[in-house]
Amino acid sequence: MYRKSFPNKQSDADHGNQDxxxxxxxxxxxxxxxxxxxxxxxxxxxxxIFCLADDFCKYFSSELKKYQLSDGKKHRNKPGRxxxxxxxxxxxxxxxxxxxxxxxxYTQYVCKHLTHLFPNAVSYNRFVELQKSVLxxxxxxxxxxxxxxxxxxxxxxxxxxxxxxxxRILIHKTFKGIAQRGKCSMGWFFGFKxxxxxxDKGEILNFMFTPGNVDDREPLYSxxxxxxxxxxxxxxxxxxxxxxxxxxxxxxxxxxxxxxxNMKNSLMSVSDKIMLRKRALxxxxxxxLKNIAQIEHSRHxxxxxxxxNALSAIAAYCFFPKKPSIxxxxxxDNQLTLF
Numbered sequence: 001m002y003r004k005s006f007p008n009k010q011s012d013a014d015h016g017n018q019d020x021x022x023x024x025x026x027x028x029x030x031x032x033x034x035x036x037x038x039x040x041x042x043x044x045x046x047x048x049i050f051c052l053a054d055d056f057c058k059y060f061s062s063e064l065k066k067y068q069l070s071d072g073k074k075h076r077n078k079p080g081r082x083x084x085x086x087x088x089x090x091x092x093x094x095x096x097x098x099x100x101x102x103x104x105x106y107t108q109y110v111c112k113h114l115t116h117l118f119p120n121a122v123s124y125n126r127f128v129e130l131q132k133s134v135l136x137x138x139x140x141x142x143x144x145x146x147x148x149x150x151x152x153x154x155x156x157x158x159x160x161x162x163x164x165x166x167x168r169i170l171i172h173k174t175f176k177g178i179a180q181r182g183k184c185s186m187g188w189f190f191g192f193k194x195x196x197x198x199x200d201k202g203e204i205l206n207f208m209f210t211p212g213n214v215d216d217r218e219p220l221y222s223x224x225x226x227x228x229x230x231x232x233x234x235x236x237x238x239x240x241x242x243x244x245x246x247x248x249x250x251x252x253x254x255x256x257x258x259x260x261x262n263m264k265n266s267l268m269s270v271s272d273k274i275m276l277r278k279r280a281l282x283x284x285x286x287x288x289l290k291n292i293a294q295i296e297h298s299r300h301x302x303x304x305x306x307x308x309n310a311l312s313a314i315a316a317y318c319f320f321p322k323k324p325s326i327x328x329x330x331x332x333d334n335q336l337t338l339f
Contacts, residue, residue, distance in 0.1 A: 021101065033309040046117055049092055049319060054085035056141050060139070071166070082127070084134045084172035086314075088141065091131065095293045095316035131308045138311050148203025152231035153275060153328070155282040156197045158216045159289075160184045161209075161296050163191040163311070174300055182212025194295070194310070195219045197229055198282050202323030205229055207314060209307070217244050223251070232256055232272070234279050284324035285317070294319050 036105050061084075099105040102122055111121050122130070134166045164172045167189045172179075179191050191212050199207040205228050208219045216238045219225050226233075226248070233248065240263075247253045256272050268276075289295045293313035293337060300306040317323075 008089070027297045028318055045096075046089065046093070046114075048087045050085055050117075052145060053092075053141065054087045055084070056135055056145055057084045057088070060137055065206070072076060080108075081122050082118070082130060084137050086118055087127070087130050087134045088138055088312075090171075090272075091312040091315045092128075094317065095295075095320060109256075127338045128240045128305075132304045135304060135308055135311070138308070138315065142311060142315050142318070146204075146315055147228070148201065148205055150197055150205060150228055150230050152203065153200045154205060154229050154231065154233045155200075156183075156220070156235045156278055157279075157282040157286065158193045158195045158234055158238075159286040160186070160212060161192045161194055162189045162298065163300065163306070164298050166190065171235060175303065177308070178211070178303060180211035180213040182214070194286075194289075196282060196285060197226070197233075200278075200281070200286055200326050200328060202281065202285060202308070202325045204314065204318065205212075209310065216335070217241055220244060221247060226251060226253060228252055232275065234276050236279065278326045281324050281326055288320070288324070289313055289317055292320075 032192050043243065090106065094102055094105045097105070100107070102128055106121075106124050106127055110118055115121070121127075160182060166188070169181070172190070175191070180192050182193060183189075183190060189212060193210045193216075193218070194216060195208040197206055197207070206225055208222070208225055210219065221244070222237070230252050231255045237256065237258050237260055240257050240260065245255045252288035256268075256276055258276065295310050297309075300309065306333050
């Protein structure tokens with residue numbers, strides 16, 4: 001698999017300062033051009049992300065050319081000032097830091113304080129156009145490189161991605177015909193749903209975007225969505241269904257959910273009950289995606305911009321050094337168990 005063929009470029013990242021970090025001093029004051037940022041920026045964060053993205057983009061572009069059809073016409077093949085790897089790196093850095101405005105981040109931080117890393121920076125309008133060109137590369141980069149591995153214990157959940165407030169649904173035009181009204185535990189919303197499957201280490205195993213009116217159980221019927229999941233899968237009461245349980249069981253997955261009040265009690269082992277109590281782990285991942293990576297906001301002006309923003313947030317989360325996780329310790333009591 002291509003994921004295993006990546007070279008380790010950690011040694012190449014340790015250039016420049018020996019301590020591997022640089023103090024960015026923001027400009028204080030009431031000026032609108034002041035840099036709104038705190039803390040240290042390690043060089044290893046920039047170079048590690050760029051090396052992974054650059055190696056992948058070179059490999060992906062060479063493989064993509066083998067399967068492209070030619071129309072017999074000559075096309076301009078001049079490389080741009082910013083490579084695809086640089087665009088992906090900037091997008092990931094934006095979602096992993098404390099910035100909330102992409103224009104402010106690019107014009108006031110990248111173009112002024114990161115000129116030694118991105119010497120050929122383009123204008124902000126051109127950078128927004130380049131986001132669409134890296135959409136395919138970014139999607140495959142996440143799928144093949146950044147996703148975690150199954151540990152036998154997984155959690156599934158969905159979270160709403162609102163695109164506007166309720167008062168603006170009728171006049172909303174950007175996602176007209178695409179976004180739909182849906183209902184979650186927090187009430188009604190207008191937008192999309194993000195379906196996540198994570199392991200006990202907080203790593204994302206797979207994800208899927210659907211309109212807001214899609215049932216939470218429907219993505220689990222897709223074999224491509226559960227191909228990396230084996231063992232036990234914990235979910236909330238919204239995933240209860242006999243047909244879904246049988247389908248997942250035939251694919252080597254045991255679905256564990258709570259029981260509704262009007263249902264008969266079912267036998268459940270103590271370990272399954274403990275793992276079900278830790279289902280808040282996937283809620284913590286959704287919280288970090290929304291509050292830190294800013295995967296949800298209402299400033300999108302195109303569907304391509306929405307998808308690029310969401311994928312960049314997921315990629316940024318995969319690079320977080322600390323993720324929500326649970327510590328599982330299994331103790332053998334040397335007792336016989338009858339199944």
